[in-house]
């Protein structure tokens with residue numbers, strides 16, 4: 001294995017990485033190696049059957065739970081789970097599928113990601129859709145129907161999220177086919193026996209550091225030996241591990257690297273900064289009648305709400321769960337019930353920013369992850385989340401859903417008023433598991449940007465990043481499909497089919 005040489009080495013066979021590698025290997029003239037730290041997902045029922053996705057939380061074989069720093073304003077007990085296998089977090093997640101809003105992509109362009117607007121990236125949704133099957137979540141659960149009806153009664157029209165996102169309630173689209181998930185590995189790599197000869201997939205190959213010669217990335221040191229890249233290395237390890245690997249390799253803020261005794265290959269102050277997420281709260285009720293078991297993923301419907309009049313895109317999103325979502329309420333003393341349902345508000349474009357930093361120069365040590373939840377100076381995240389709890393309660397009070405309410409389990413009817421609700425929701429908050437932004441894309445004037453709009457790491461030749469870490473700002477919706485779109489566009493950028501700044505970049509699937 002040591003010394004194997006390929007034109008392109010893609011590090012991380014996750015949501016975006018599987019797409020990048022499969023697309024690059026469509027050119028029979030080039031050789032591609034995909035390095036994945038975890039195992040294959042092929043034929044693994046506990047991974048492929050979507051209904052069981054929560055069984056992968058805490059899985060030692062197919063996932064990793066990152067601990068986070070104590071959160072003075074939020075919940076430091078959150079464990080940030082990531083899929084560690086082919087398909088990455090798309091092999092682990094609940095498969096709620098959205099096209100990013102045009103407004104989100106306009107905000108990307110405004111943040112310096114030229115060529116990544118509604119035309120430049122949005123058009124890749126169709127390309128992903130030709131590979132990844134997306135279908136309605138509806139398993140015919142009567143509680144889900146009651147939630148949608150309650151939304152209508154509260155003034156939020158029923159909408160089809162397949163046609164776009166605006167204020168309203170509806171069934172989600174899921175990237176699945178029947179009961180099976182359509183992860184990036186299922187859609188782009190399976191069957192592994194049918195992969196083209198010029199694509200080598202190495203599982204159980206954890207990258208430890210990138211290798212440079214004269215300011216150029218030339219290979220990767222892995223747990224299975226050294227792999228050399230003749231053309232480019234593409235980093236797709238996700239929002240925690242891509243910055244970690246850059247830092248371990250000497251690419252990052254010089255002061256941080258020197259403090260750990262690491263050589264500075266490129267002084268890039270933005271590596272590991274700008275950590276974004278969707279913080280999520282929960283309101284939970286015991287049901288007065290049995291909640292039906294029929295479900296695709298236990299979170300089949302949702303709602304978007306604007307909150308501030310005049311806001312251009314919704315500030316709040318809600319998932320409706322046909323189960324008790326008591327991960328962080330139960331340990332903090334709130335009651336739970338077998339027969340329950342939940343509404344989970346999340347802040348679609350949260351303003352707090354966190355960091356990912358190295359604890360040690362030892363590659364086996366997890367990074368120090370500090371989301372700084374609810375620390376934005378204007379208190380926007382706290383205000384929107386608190387509004388979310390109020391609105392969730394308003395939904396449950398509507399005739400269609402109130403019939404199902406036995407009692408409010410969390411926070412409980414006694415918790416009232418801004419301060420009490422805010423305290424509850426921040427203390428028990430979870431994440432929607434959407435970390436992003438830690439190798440953000442931006443213009444050359446933005447010294448905090450890590451990659452340029454061609455995804456090239458500033459100051460280094462032959463090195464790109466393509467995964468959720470390049471998001472300059474958060475998108476309003478669940479990001480998995482957007483990560484696949486980033487992978488598609490990255491492959492086109494490498495193949496010269498999508499020059500940065502150009503508005504179009506699709507080709508036939």
Ligand SMILES: Cc1cc2nc3c(=O)[nH]c(=O)nc-3n(C[C@H](O)[C@H](O)[C@H](O)COP(=O)(O)OP(=O)(O)OC[C@H]3O[C@@H](n4cnc5c(N)ncnc54)[C@H](O)[C@@H]3O)c2cc1C
Pocket residue numbers: 011012013014015016017035036037038081082083084085086087088089090092093094095096097098205206207208236237238239241245432433434435466467468469477478479480481483
């Ligand atoms: C529990 C959960 C539920 C979610 N639900 C949804 C949902 O319903 N809808 C939605 O849109 N989004 C959802 N998400 C978020 C979404 O899945 C992620 O945002 C997205 O998959 C991230 O893609 P990525 O390419 O950035 O990283 P990943 O898909 O995480 O890929 C990173 C890959 O790199 C590998 N890797 C890491 N370090 C190394 C290394 N040193 N060497 C080699 N390989 C390495 C990892 O093993 C992994 O395969 C969920 C996430 C989780 C965890």
